[in-house]
Amino acid sequence: MDVLNDNANIPPVQLTEKSQFKFACHPGLSCFTRCCRGINITLTPYDIIRLKNRMQIPSDEFLAVYTVPHLLEKTDLPVVTLRMLDDEQKSCPFVRDDGCLVYSDRPTTCRYYPLGVGTLSNKEQQAGGFYFFVQEPHCLGFEEDREWTVAEWRKDQGVDVYDAVNAEWTDLIVRKRSIPSNIRLTEKTKNMFFTASYDIDRFRRFVFESSFLDLYNIDKQTVEKIREDEIALLQFGFRWLKWLLFKEGDFQMDEAAVKARQEKMGPHPSA
């Protein structure tokens, strides 16, 4: 189930939301759970929230135990993949003989399968999308009779909800890809991208336990919302990253607070 490496023997067919296909996956198939071994699953920010809550552990513990860090090609941005077990088949840590242990919280890539996504751009997805069949030889699901459109499949698998939560984050990656690769990010910016994208508990501490709320004019309603609502905090983080990477958005620094801080400690880290 590797959407990053589609089978080279099968020419990729570009699909849109309206494209139709036949597919079904169920325990009666001899291939059941074969797709959950030896795979490469890049995790999205909302994947991490769902999985760490499912495991009832903090985000930093989830990241340490269940993920491997990478730099995303062409963007210089840090991302994580799900860490496979060190067994012969490189199994997913959540696969069992009777299926996926975390099925209702499974990652975006698992929800899309047997489809892959040809673009991360939210704008292009809204314009009809670009999808393709992953179609690995061991997958017998294509021999079943259940018919779907791509749009029906996305809704049935709940991936439309995941994509909506992650939309501003995926747009950041698409935009960063279009910037010349010789423009490098500082380690500090990369760390902030990683924290706001993946380590939500640490990001919460950064917002509420540092001087962040003194330095930025954030309205009270937003502060209360992100204090209570983890998804709102995550999406606030995406907007913060947009400001950090592209200096765009509605973040405004409190000049008096910045000056006072500079006098006390030197320049702000984002400067």
Ligand code: SF4
């Ligand atoms: S049908 Fe495909 S997706 Fe379903 S278990 Fe078999 S290999 Fe996996």
Ligand code: SF4
């Ligand atoms: S998270 Fe679940 S569906 Fe995804 S690879 Fe692991 S066992 Fe399979």
